[in-house]
Amino acid sequence: EEPWTLFTDGSSCVDGSGAGLILINPDGVEFTYALRLQFAASNNEAEYEALIVGLRIATQMGVKNIQANVDSKLVANQVLGTYVSKEDNMIKYVEIANGLVSGFKTFSISQVPRSKNKKADALSKIASTSFAHLSKQVLVEVLETKSITGKEVTAARKIRLKARQYEVMEGVLYKRSFLTPWLRCVGPLQAEYVMKEIHEGSCSMHAGPRSLSGRAGESQVPDRRNGLLHEMDRSKSGGNDYRRTSEEICMGQYCMPLWYSKRNNLGQRTMVKSSHGDTPFSLTYGTEAVIPAEIGMPTYRTTAVDVVNNDKELRLNLDLLEERRELAAINEARSKSKMTKYYNSRVRGVAFQPGNFVHRSNDANHAAAGGKLGPKWEGPYEVTDALGNGACKLRSMDETILSRTWNVANLKRCYL
Template sequence: MECTFPEAPEVPTTQFRGEKEIGDNNAWTLYIDGSVTAERSGAGLILSSPDGLTIQQAITFTFKVTNNQAEYEALLSGLKLAKSLRVKCLIIYSDSQILVKQTNGEYIVKDPKLAQYQAMVRVILETIPDTTILQINGEENSKADELSKLVQNTSDLSSSVYFEELGAPSSDRPEVLCISSPDNWMTPYIAYLKGGTLPEDQNKARYLKYKATRFFLESNQLYMRIFSAPTLKCVDQDEADYCFREVHEGICGDHLAAKALAYKVIRQGYYWPTIHADAVAYVKNCSKCQKFSNVPK
């Protein structure tokens, strides 16, 4: 399926943060906004590359959120998308004064829930070398605001807009919280392949040496060799969650069952050790699968 993207919103050619001029032609731009009313709540984001590629996403929440939480959900989704695309320079635009000033360290985060969101934001920001977040007025952020309100009527969503439904706050989802750890399942393999570092336990060291024969490093990225498929790129839990979302319910997703979902992700060239168990858990937590899938007798 060929996907087309609309034109990116116009970005001011020159913005200032203190004495720093923001006008980098190599920077990606991210517009975010959250919208909460008595009838519905949602968020919208627009990520644009320097060469004009634009990704739009509309998010709906099936749980109660405040305006500030909706803004943070939009920021987290945008940052995870930018991280998965290996963005190196990112300028973020938001009309939320609290979000911008808390992220810039000008406001203290007193609310415990927002503190969890802010901690997750800072973890992802560390993976993007150059980031700047700026506050803009509502008129400049109208495109993201429109996306955040599209969730009221999903039939208005065009094929060029990614639609996502969140059933629980990101701060309560363990698969997202685990990104706060700098180490992951790949760390022992990378350490061994780079410098021959092995665990002190002899059994663990022997097992690692045996398993490491199937892995190799290229440009500091870990890959795995298998006989039944092309070389697989190894990913951490954050990237694994993004893979599941795109394959299972993304713009070309068809809500596959757990086994089919795991094998399709592998055929796309990605791997992590718990992929099959994670696929089962992911399908069980998909609200649409639970509502509309066939019920066995």
């Protein structure tokens, strides 16, 4: 007769103690039990209680052959007699377990890792921690799909990434831009003022529609009649048709780089240079440029100005201008050094020794007929002398010494 299989586990924590056991018959039918211990018990005592209860249930069911599995090495070896029980309570538990074992025809017990005793372990933990919230029967249902779909997760991630580009400062929405100042989001009336100032103000551009559209934003079309930018629905347009009636176009919301609108009569550049972190305009005049549009519709940097100490700060900027220029020169030299180091680390050095044979670039000497189908290299030549820094003296195959030196950039090795 095949034996029944018994898995037991005990658990003890500050919330209480519990035991879990699973009895499996030879056909694979499982009998699951979770026990709550209404008395104080250590972890070893809970392990023994689970084993004893499991043996009693098997005896009541008329089981004659049983294989017990516990994850406690102490319990398994004390029942087998390998370990000697020294504490009084452990001795009593071993005596009770041996008395139950004697009622079976065949009995074996072994210690199994917790990974193979997961069900009994879970039952013991449920009984020891959550017994007050459990009824006699716990129903477990299967959830087939996630509460959120993959598309929603992707959309939420895109929103989180896009939200980093925006910030509200003093109640005004700004958009972060790359190597440029904060871009202020303006409404229809503000956009009308900005476009008028750029097109026909005191520092006007008087640029054409395409140029003005490119400087103020994308997907926006200037109105030839009054120089304003409007949002265009390209699905209704036919190619590059900018002559649209006022009923077909409407003013939208725009984010405009007001800081860097160029003025027609000033050539100073106001772009922050990544090499030194300053603008050429500020290194020349000691302060940043402000266009009239920023006065009529203030941006963050114009509203954040301390009016009381503004003149003092301007004089201080002029005093520190030479120091800023020196610091910018140092930063620029450091940036160039990093670029040179990066470039040199990726360049594969080429050097030729006297006696090597090389081909010479036809684009550099035009010795052979060029053209689309013409040769890219001609030769071969023999290197007679390496002069350093990539310069080489060459000799043709008819023993003629070339009059000038050639750099390794125009040479490649020839294998004869």
